[in-house]
Amino acid sequence: MHLDVRNVSKRFGSKAAVERMSFTLDGSGFVGIIGRSGAGKSTFLRMLNRLTDATEGEILADGKDVLKLRGAEKRAWQSQCAMVFQQFNLVPRMDVASNVLHGLLGRRPMMATLFNLWSEDDIARALAILDRLGIAEQAPKRAEALSGGQQQRVAIARALMQDPEIILADEPIASLDPMNAQIVMDTLKRINVEDGRMVIANLHTLDTARRYCDRVIGMRDGRVVFDGTPEQLTRGAARDIYGADASFSESATSTDLGALQPDDQYAAALLGD
Amino acid sequence: MTLANAALANETASYLAHVRRKRLYGGALLALFALLMLSGFKLANDRNAGGFWDGLHRIFDFPAEIFSEAFVNWRNLPGLFVKFVPSLIETLNIAAVSTLFGALAAAALALLSTRGLSLWPRMTPLFRRMMDVMRAIPEIVIALVLIFLLGGGPVPAMIAIAFHTTGALGKLFSEAAENADTKPVEGLASVGAGWAQRMWFGILPQVAPNWSSYALLRFEINIRASAILGFVGSGGIGYDLKTALQWGQGKYDAVVAIFALLFLTIMIVDHISDRARARLVKGERAA
Numbered sequence: 018m019h020l021d022v023r024n025v026s027k028r029f030g031s032k033a034a035v036e037r038m039s040f041t042l043d044g045s046g047f048v049g050i051i052g053r054s055g056a057g058k059s060t061f062l063r064m065l066n067r068l069t070d071a072t073e074g075e076i077l078a079d080g081k082d083v084l085k086l087r088g089a090e091k092r093a094w095q096s097q098c099a100m101v102f103q104q105f106n107l108v109p110r111m112d113v114a115s116n117v118l119h120g121l122l123g124r125r126p127m128m129a130t131l132f133n134l135w136s137e138d139d140i141a142r143a144l145a146i147l148d149r150l151g152i153a154e155q156a157p158k159r160a161e162a163l164s165g166g167q168q169q170r171v172a173i174a175r176a177l178m179q180d181p182e183i184i185l186a187d188e189p190i191a192s193l194d195p196m197n198a199q200i201v202m203d204t205l206k207r208i209n210v211e212d213g214r215m216v217i218a219n220l221h222t223l224d225t226a227r228r229y230c231d232r233v234i235g236m237r238d239g240r241v242v243f244d245g246t247p248e249q250l251t252r253g254a255a256r257d258i259y260g261a262d263a264s265f266s267e268s269a270t271s272t273d274l275g276a277l278q279p280d281d282q283y284a285a286a287l288l289g290d
Numbered sequence: 291m292t293l294a295n296a297a298l299a300n301e302t303a304s305y306l307a308h309v310r311r312k313r314l315y316g317g318a319l320l321a322l323f324a325l326l327m328l329s330g331f332k333l334a335n336d337r338n339a340g341g342f343w344d345g346l347h348r349i350f351d352f353p354a355e356i357f358s359e360a361f362v363n364w365r366n367l368p369g370l371f372v373k374f375v376p377s378l379i380e381t382l383n384i385a386a387v388s389t390l391f392g393a394l395a396a397a398a399l400a401l402l403s404t405r406g407l408s409l410w411p412r413m414t415p416l417f418r419r420m421m422d423v424m425r426a427i428p429e430i431v432i433a434l435v436l437i438f439l440l441g442g443g444p445v446p447a448m449i450a451i452a453f454h455t456t457g458a459l460g461k462l463f464s465e466a467a468e469n470a471d472t473k474p475v476e477g478l479a480s481v482g483a484g485w486a487q488r489m490w491f492g493i494l495p496q497v498a499p500n501w502s503s504y505a506l507l508r509f510e511i512n513i514r515a516s517a518i519l520g521f522v523g524s525g526g527i528g529y530d531l532k533t534a535l536q537w538g539q540g541k542y543d544a545v546v547a548i549f550a551l552l553f554l555t556i557m558i559v560d561h562i563s564d565r566a567r568a569r570l571v572k573g574e575r576a577a
Contacts, residue, residue, distance in 0.1 A: 114305055137306060144302040153301045157308050
């Protein structure tokens, strides 16, 4: 898959969420988009998946502008680029296997899907995917009964059910505890390496991006301010992306509490009277 | 962590069995439902004096008669509109006052009968049954009794509609309150707030959008209800409608004028309530 993003912008009224964003991607890398919240990372992924319409620009996927697709063609593209959300976005009251089967909604006859009539082959495939992610035994349970980490793996299974060329992950680990975050990121990396699917993940912590990504794109106020390998992501570059001053410490973007130095001054101000 | 092949096959087979069982139950229920509907319809049609299919083509005869006469006398319509506006205002007043009193009583009863929020948890079934009774008695029966006791006029209609509104809204209010988050209530309890304070600050802000949209819907329903009660002598536009309909031919232009006024009123109320609700849910800026 060759992805060519050209001058893509999204404006809400006079405020630009994404401003003339351009870059190209080739092959099947693991791409991380980093930046603080409000930088336009989510808006970009949503435009790529066509959940949100772009104001201007074009995104060429193997030469075809996906921003102009409509109707059936648009849905076909959406089934090509699966989306994984921060809050999992599963149907909480349906069982896990049904949620995974929803990945096929764009490709099966509507009436059959409305009555939940899936073929046994489809069901077997859903179970096999769940097994690959280590949660096959959860199949008959309601999605809402699972822990956050398990729900995110169900969401990834739904994405895999689509058999997509690209997986978009919008802050996939921001609602998870550190251990589950690692399981989910390892899963995404495995899919990237084993299946050769391109993964584009929005991340807000530098250490995650360094550890998993082949390429990092930094965004600030809707613009691309960094594009390179994790090795090129120096402290200065990070400071640009996060718009911090000289006191910026990388650990401030980490979720690992131990990485932060205890702030004695703050504690003294709170407790001393 | 993945299962061995045999275990996966096992897991798949058990899930497939689970799916087949669900489909069997679903299919059986659907068949039963279709059977009941069919037989019920046949029974109803047999007991009907005329018969559904024989009468079907005549359904539009009456409206056609009304509209053709009104069409001939269309010059009368503006005058009739003006003539009926005072009684329309009376009908609207009855609906508004009864919705207001009904909703206030419903709010109190709803909070008292919601599990987990009630002031006296043991009394919740009592309040629930009270609301059941209020919903069960038809408005028109209460209105007739009150008209017999108090004489005709808007007051019996107001009481009758408010009574029913209390029961109907109370149930909906209580369901909305049941779905409210109890964490704010716990937070308020932790600072020593009383029951009324906990409800006022913890529950009301959460349920206000739902409650107000239910109450506004009820207002629309009550406009229609207060028009109907005019038929049994409580004044308002219903009384005019009854007179016009009983008169029959020659008064059908008045019938059309009254229906048009009612339709316009409902439309305007719907529009205003839509705006009010959007304002309440999304804050000042959205409106």
